Amino acid sequence: MSDVRVRFAPSPTGGLHIGGLRTVLYNYLFAKQHGGTFVLRIEDTDQTRYVEGAEEYIHKCLAWCGLQPDESALQGGPYGPYRQSERKASYREYAEKLVSSGHAYYAFDTSEELSKMREDFKTPDNPSPQYGLITRGKMKNSLSLSEEETKALLDANTPYVIRIKMPDAERVSFTDMIRGEVHFDTGLVDDKVLLKADGMPTYHLAVVVDDYSMKITHAFRGEEWLPSAPVHILLWRYLGWEAQMPQWAHLPLILGPDGAKLSKRHGSKYGFPIFAMNWTDPKTGEINEGFAERGFLPAAMLNILALLGWNDGTEQEIFSLEELVQKFDISRVNHSGAVFDFDKAKWFNHQYLQMGSAEELAALVKPYLIENGIKPEDAKLATVVGLIRERCHLLPDFVTQGSFFFKAPDLIDKESILKKWKPEHAAFFEKLREEWKSGQESSDVKDLEQKFEELATTNSIKKGELMLPLRIMLVGGKFGPGVFDIMQIIGKNEAASRIETALKAL
């Protein structure tokens, strides 16, 4: 195993949405193609936002699509603990170290004082003033206060945070694996809180300390983190670890149809899932649909996500996980955000629905049928699935496309039959019913069709006039595979009985 170590670091505050899943995928692909390790670390330093079950949920999603981490809180590993909340001790130590080296300072401002500052310094030209270069001197901190004042405050157990002291005018640069050189002027970045009043680190301190101590070599995360990258770079430098700093890659955002960062509200607004799997928020009881339950195959999901922001430069669109591991190239990842297209996603899933054996597919389809009150027999289900798979895009499509193989349609499209209905048609179907009811079961589709044609001719009715009514009687509507294929599967007897109920209804 190489020493390449990448990590996915979600916070356990809710469901895993597809942007997160794609980050996992890219992490995983990079780790695997370099023979490295994929680490899952939970960023749970904010107790107030912690959601029960969220960590297990993330594992469940990763298991669903086969991207299991090599190291995590649940499975262990040499660089644990894998939950930030359990690594508490070292964070304070490093924060204090930064204070003594002059790169950080104590800040005693209450939240009221902070909002007052933001209010006071707010102008139309500067709607959100920062705690930094121009304001820090006016606030209550160990930079503006004398040493004695600071000591007194500390001795009195005044709550404080530790903030990084951004240099006045320095240029911080780093090479992003996707974007190349990125530069920031430190005087324009604010003094981020590193250690909160409750003694817990913020993300900024925690990522750096954890990435260092867990020997992370490559850090891939969403583009929304780019603005805080200079803080992290400086932290690596001030802590004396710059030589071990991971290589960064900031992934382009996944956008909703309106062009904004994909969020929960897009799901409800546009009617497609945004989470990998169903997620019910235990606090609010809010239910969010997942791609898994919507009927996406995990392999299709991975393929969709891989291509949302990356391609190998050829016209190939269908990639297995193995192929992705082999062909993925982080430097070919696009720079701009990508709008998620649900139609295209369905197309991908359709492609994957055509692969593999009918038996395997049938097993995936079965739960959806059972959910709809149908208990299919396996062998029959497999034939049905084989017959209808090409007209299905999502797993639940098999219910609408396949139910009538197992039970008579609840209601039939009478209007479509009645449109061209004639008395002699009724007579014909009555005869057909009689014949099929008592007739032998035929296993040959051609034979079935031939006999049907013969009967039509002897009654001097054109076959074409009878096909649609027949279909609707058997299926309930104008859809489905060939009528005689359906006939063969449901059997003459069942067909006869469906004709009977249809005739009565007419």
Place this chain on the structure above:
RNA sequence: GCGGCGUUGGUAAACCGGUUAAUACGCCACCCUUUCACGGUGGAAUAACGGGUUCGAUUCCCGUACGCCGUACCA
């Protein structure tokens, strides 16, 4: 406002100085199908704007515009 990152058809995108600017999804038409799909063929539809650099810019550079992200004791 400030900072960062972006900008090729409706969407995803190829090309990495010379092309009739691929391809896929979606859309439209036709074919196949006595249903609906699938499939097949064809079609409409794209380089934000302005300057440079160059024999030549979609491609390189600089502006402008627009979009997104960030600007929390959240990650």
